[in-house]
Amino acid sequence: MNATTTGTGTGTQIEIRGLHKAFGDLEVLRGIDITVARGEVVCVIGPSGSGKSTLLRCVNLLEEPTSGTVSVAGTEVTDPDVDIDRVRRRIGMVFQSFNLFPHLTVLENLTLAQRRVLRRGKAEAGRVARANLERVGLADKASAYPAQLSGGQQQRVAIARALSMDPELMLFDEPTSALDPELVGDVLAVMRSLAQEGMTMLVVTHEMSFAREVADRVVFMDGGVIVEEGPAARVVGDPQHERTRTFLARVLDPAAAPAPAPGDVAAAPAPAPGDVGKDG
Numbered sequence: 001m002n003a004t005t006t007g008t009g010t011g012t013q014i015e016i017r018g019l020h021k022a023f024g025d026l027e028v029l030r031g032i033d034i035t036v037a038r039g040e041v042v043c044v045i046g047p048s049g050s051g052k053s054t055l056l057r058c059v060n061l062l063e064e065p066t067s068g069t070v071s072v073a074g075t076e077v078t079d080p081d082v083d084i085d086r087v088r089r090r091i092g093m094v095f096q097s098f099n100l101f102p103h104l105t106v107l108e109n110l111t112l113a114q115r116r117v118l119r120r121g122k123a124e125a126g127r128v129a130r131a132n133l134e135r136v137g138l139a140d141k142a143s144a145y146p147a148q149l150s151g152g153q154q155q156r157v158a159i160a161r162a163l164s165m166d167p168e169l170m171l172f173d174e175p176t177s178a179l180d181p182e183l184v185g186d187v188l189a190v191m192r193s194l195a196q197e198g199m200t201m202l203v204v205t206h207e208m209s210f211a212r213e214v215a216d217r218v219v220f221m222d223g224g225v226i227v228e229e230g231p232a233a234r235v236v237g238d239p240q241h242e243r244t245r246t247f248l249a250r251v252l253d254p255a256a257a258p259a260p261a262p263g264d265v266a267a268a269p270a271p272a273p274g275d276v277g278k279d280g
């Protein structure tokens, strides 16, 4: 296929080095380093405003980094001369909101970009679309309109749409957080099977059981920096930093933990590890 491994190592799908992103005076990412190997599933967790979405959006240049480098499958996307459309074609992205076209059927939603961007013919695009609907358990919904589907079904359509572009890696930004609790499981099951098929995935999620079961690594972000990262069992099961423990306590049992303080936002300076002695 392609042998472009510009010093990133053959197995590396995403390499983020020294990534900074500011919106005006607001420094949202303050030096992020992440490497995701081919076939690896990395979950990013952290409080609201910590920069998780911004991080994902920097990977396919929906946001332009202020400094640092991002490489995807050996292509540096932060290189000013990069053909970003070409890189984006290799990256599937699934957001919290499904962004399906309401006036198109499920099948048409899945074939549109295939035909326009990949220049596939109608028959081939339809075949790929149906195969991916099957993959997410919605083979019978090809002719339905988005409004006729549940939120969980719509999100699975959005995943099938991304898969129909044959991505080499997938970015997920809280794909289940807009769903009613009883619809979350079906979406996570699809993501779990993708992971088992060897898809490279960078997933922002609050689903700790998913992170624990599926992720090879978990990255905990707070205030625009990575506070802690490692195997899921360690970061979620036995966190080393007080900030990670406080966050997990809040996520795993919201009723038992204190609410975030008003100053607990991305703009707040990140204390050094070990700097946070008090709980609450």
Ligand SMILES: Nc1ncnc2c1ncn2[C@@H]1O[C@H](COP(=O)(O)OP(=O)(O)OP(=O)(O)O)[C@@H](O)[C@H]1O
Pocket: 023, 026, 028, 046, 047, 048, 049, 050, 051, 052, 053, 054, 055, 265, 266, 267
């Ligand atoms: N386009 C933008 N312009 C200005 N500020 C922005 C922009 N996008 C994000 N921000 C700010 O950057 C910070 C980080 O936002 P981001 O969406 O990355 O956080 P997050 O970790 O994904 O939070 P959440 O868990 O709530 O989704 C926030 O303070 C947000 O207000």
Ligand SMILES: [Mg+2]
Pocket: 052, 053, 054, 173, 174
């Ligand atoms: Mg977000």
